[in-house]
Amino acid sequence: xxxxxxxxxxxxxxxxxxxxxxxxxxxxxxxxxxxxxxxxxxxxxxxxxxxxxxxxxxxxxxxxxxxxxxxxxxxxxxxxxxxxxxxxxxxxxxxxxxxxxx
Amino acid sequence: xxxxxxxxxxxxxxxxxxxxxxxxxxxxxxxxxxxxxxxxxxxxxxxxxxxxxxxxxxxxxxxxxxxxxxxxxxxxxxxxxxxxxxxxxxxxxxxxxxxxxxxxxxxxxxxxxxxxxxxxxxxxxxxxxxxxxxxxxxxxxxxxxxxxxxxxxxxxxxxxxxxxxxxxxxxxxxxxxxxxxxxxxxxxxxxxxxxxxxxxxxxxxxxxxxxxxxxxxxxxxxxxxxxxxxxxxxxxxxxxxxxxxxxxxxxxxxxxxxxxxxxxxxxxxxxxxxxxxxxxxxxxxxxxxxxxxxxxxxxxxxxxxxxxxxxxxxxxxxxxxxxxxxxxxxxxxxxxxxxxxxxxxxxxxxxxxxxxxxxxxxxxxxxxxxxxxxxxxxxxxxxxxxxxxxxxxxxxxxxxxxxxxxxxxxxxxxxxxxxxxxxxxxxxxxxxxxxxxxxxxxxxxxxxxxxxxxxxxxxx
Numbered sequence: 001x002x003x004x005x006x007x008x009x010x011x012x013x014x015x016x017x018x019x020x021x022x023x024x025x026x027x028x029x030x031x032x033x034x035x036x037x038x039x040x041x042x043x044x045x046x047x048x049x050x051x052x053x054x055x056x057x058x059x060x061x062x063x064x065x066x067x068x069x070x071x072x073x074x075x076x077x078x079x080x081x082x083x084x085x086x087x088x089x090x091x092x093x094x095x096x097x098x099x100x101x102x
Numbered sequence: 103x104x105x106x107x108x109x110x111x112x113x114x115x116x117x118x119x120x121x122x123x124x125x126x127x128x129x130x131x132x133x134x135x136x137x138x139x140x141x142x143x144x145x146x147x148x149x150x151x152x153x154x155x156x157x158x159x160x161x162x163x164x165x166x167x168x169x170x171x172x173x174x175x176x177x178x179x180x181x182x183x184x185x186x187x188x189x190x191x192x193x194x195x196x197x198x199x200x201x202x203x204x205x206x207x208x209x210x211x212x213x214x215x216x217x218x219x220x221x222x223x224x225x226x227x228x229x230x231x232x233x234x235x236x237x238x239x240x241x242x243x244x245x246x247x248x249x250x251x252x253x254x255x256x257x258x259x260x261x262x263x264x265x266x267x268x269x270x271x272x273x274x275x276x277x278x279x280x281x282x283x284x285x286x287x288x289x290x291x292x293x294x295x296x297x298x299x300x301x302x303x304x305x306x307x308x309x310x311x312x313x314x315x316x317x318x319x320x321x322x323x324x325x326x327x328x329x330x331x332x333x334x335x336x337x338x339x340x341x342x343x344x345x346x347x348x349x350x351x352x353x354x355x356x357x358x359x360x361x362x363x364x365x366x367x368x369x370x371x372x373x374x375x376x377x378x379x380x381x382x383x384x385x386x387x388x389x390x391x392x393x394x395x396x397x398x399x400x401x402x403x404x405x406x407x408x409x410x411x412x413x414x415x416x417x418x419x420x421x422x423x424x425x426x427x428x429x430x431x432x433x434x435x436x437x438x439x440x441x442x443x444x445x446x447x448x449x450x451x452x453x454x455x456x457x458x459x460x461x462x463x464x465x466x467x468x469x470x471x472x473x474x475x476x477x478x479x480x481x482x483x484x485x486x487x488x489x490x491x492x493x494x495x496x497x498x499x500x501x502x503x504x505x506x507x508x509x510x511x512x513x514x515x516x517x518x519x520x521x522x523x524x525x526x527x528x529x530x531x532x533x534x535x536x537x538x539x540x541x542x543x544x545x546x547x548x549x550x551x552x553x554x555x556x557x558x559x560x561x562x
Contacts (some may be wrong), residue, residue, distance in 0.1 A: 006219045013333065017326070018176055019338050024346025028122045033468055034441055035451030036351065037129060041137050042125045043347045047116055047321040049142065049197075050202045053284050053328040055149045057209050061237035063158045063424040068209050072343035073168045080172030080177075083146075086220075087139040088180035089191060090125075094132040096185070096457040101206050 012050045022075030045086025111336040111391070117141025118239065120342050122347060128463075145336050185458045186415045190245035190446035193314060196321050197238030203324035208291065210331055210427015215282040223331045225273040228287075229294045231324040236298030239318050245310070245447055255281030258304045265297045296494035310353040310447045319348025352447055358443035358469075360505040388524070391542035393551060396483075396518050397558035403480035405436045407472065409509055410452050411445050417548035423485065424459040426552050429559050439465055440472040440482075440509050442490035469509060476513035484511060484519045484535075486548050492533045517541040520551050 007014050031039055056077035061068035117137050124134025150165055153465070176195075183191050207227030214220035243249040272290050304314050322344025329337030356363055400406055408423060427437045439461065445452045452468060466477070476482065483492055486508075494501040495508045511517055517540050524543075535541055544551060 010333075011315070013330065013338070016335065016338060017342060020326075021346045023119055024343040025350055027119060028126060028347040028350045031126045031351075031354075031439065032128070033450055034453045034463065034466070035126060035127060036354075036443075037188065037448060037454045038131055038135070039125050039347070040315055040449055041188075042138065042352055043191055043322065043344045043351075044196050044199070044318050045120065045135075046122070046138060046142070046340050046346040047318070047325050049145070049314040049337050050120075050199055050206065050267070050325040050328055051208045052145055052149045052204050052334060052337050053325075053332055055146070056153075056163055056332055056334070057148075057206055058161055058168075059153055059155050060158050061161070061209075061534075064153035069164065070140075070141045070488060071162070071205050071209050073164055075209075076165060076168035076204040077172040077175075078198040078205075079115075080146075080169050081176040082195045082202065083131065083139075083142055084173045084176035085191070085195045085198075086176075087135060087142070087170075089175055089183075089188070090135045091139075092180065092190070093185075093454055093457075094135060095132070096454070096460075097128065097560075098448045 034097070040098070041090040041093060042057050042085060045083055045090060048079050048086055051076060051083055054079045067101030104152050104154055106195070107148050107152040110144050110152070111334070114141040114145035114148075115339040116338045118336075118343055122343055129403065135392060138198045142340075148422045162516055175534065183512070184418075184511045185245065185455065186420075188315065188454060189310075189451060190242045191444070192448060193238045193242040193317070193549075194243060196314075196318050197235045197242065199321040200234030200324055202231070202319075203227050203321070203328050204235060204291070206328050207231060207333070209288070212282065212284075216280050218277060219246055219282065221277045221280065223327055225277055225290070227324055227327045227331065228291055229269055229273055230327065232294035233298040233301065234317050234320045234422070235322060236295040237302045237313075238321075239299075239300040240299050241310070241314055241317065249303075249558055258300070262297070262300050265293070265300060269293055269297055270316060272385060277435075284487060299350065305343050309359070311444045311449045311451070312352060312359065312361070314448050315348055315351040315355055319345050319352055322346075322348055355449055358507065359503075360417055360507060388536050389542045390476070391518065393544065393546075393554040394558050396542075396544055397555050397562065400430060400481055400483070400555070401433060401518060401559060401562050403435055404482045405475075405479045407479050407511075408439045408466075408475065409445075409482060409484040409491060409511060410439060410456070411485065411486050411487025411490060412447055412451075413488075413548050415446055415451065415455055417486065417550075418486065419549035419552050420455045420459040420461075422549050422552040424456070424461050425433055426556050426559075427461065427465070433559070436469050437465065438472065438475075440469070440476075440511075441466050442469055442487070442509050445487055445490050469507060473510045478509050479514040481518060482511045482514040484517065485552070486520065488521070488533055491535055493535055494533070500526070511535065512540070517538065518544055520544045520546065520548055522547060549560060 054072055058072035061072055118141055121134045121138025124130035200543055207224045211224045276286055322341045326338050326341025430437050441452050489503055491509050491511045493512055495503045495506040498504055519541055
């Protein structure tokens, strides 16, 4: 019952969730094998969006709650590592694909 | 949250969708990556500066320090690493994302005691985040050789499934009782980390690309879950996009190996226990050959197909093989590369590797296109590939790879297999291809062997 209540209270969230799944599937369908690695790596960088949550942890933490701040700090470092590393690596890979064309 | 921030999140979500879409086409891929990165950038900056929260300045200092540290480290690692180390790097970054989600879940747990829905979300974030973290680290350690390729506990499938069920039950218990016990929280954290390890250690060889894309997908799901926790749309959309994209890729990898997704998640994955004991005695003898013989053979061939595998990546022989290809082409030999979808250790591994050495797109043939061509091929040169050319996939029902589509190299007139030793491949199974009448083994490190071949060919 609680679940149904939650769905009803957060209807737009649930809609977004379901529609995003479909968008994700549609966007990725029929990818040529050449791009499997860059795609995976690019998606990997996108999953670093958790960093937004990590920043919120730090912003919302009580300034005297050093544990939450420390944990948030680590989460931000890890998240941004995922983001920056992921995008840069993907760019490097795609760079190699590109120069062949000339 | 300010209106500006909401709009920024909206824009960022749209860049994610477009970026991912563009990543799927060779011409637009690079731009797509940059667009998604830009979207991520504004989402991060907006989150820091546009929140209407009363935050002391030193917290901003801390956040910016954390971002500076992570950016510099991530950038340096990503720029410096060799292309052959790409699979483990992607795994490592993926693990960091999972760890971040886990930490968020841990911090938010105590704040939300009593709220059933939020506790469910934090539990899910902790469990999924930890599994991807420890699982990705194990994958990373395996890929860079720090860990043995396969470790199988007795009855590992049963154990793993029991641990998984236990985790779910335990999480449900915490949610149901609404406890604020930190001991229980840390216990479930440790249990989930342990499950991640247990899940990945028995997996090896050709299964590695499947597990890597699955872990990738799970990090996305973990990010989406934390998005629900904060009712944050950009996290939700970004996470779900990654989750579903990763799932599609995982399914594509599963198809390439003729496995079902359920068998990947709930066991019978990575082969059966009795896989290693194949009928060894009846295989006959192997023939070994020399580089000069192979050079002569290739020199007088019309059509040659290279079959690259993980061995090529390990030996860093991608430039050498490209040189060999160009040399043969200049002598009027038609050369192609046959790429199996799961060759190497991550989806598309061989494509990236060969792209690095500037091999032409058109020379890379996918499995279904190239298979009918083998019978008109004079020489197949298998470099460091094993399971993807193992005929046991067709004719040995007891083999763990039975039913997996393979490159039909046996149809060719001559098969040359370059391997370092006679050790069985990553999956630990014998390959009767090596004992075939038409096969000759050319032992040695891939790079050195190919360089010798090149030298021999130049002397002709």
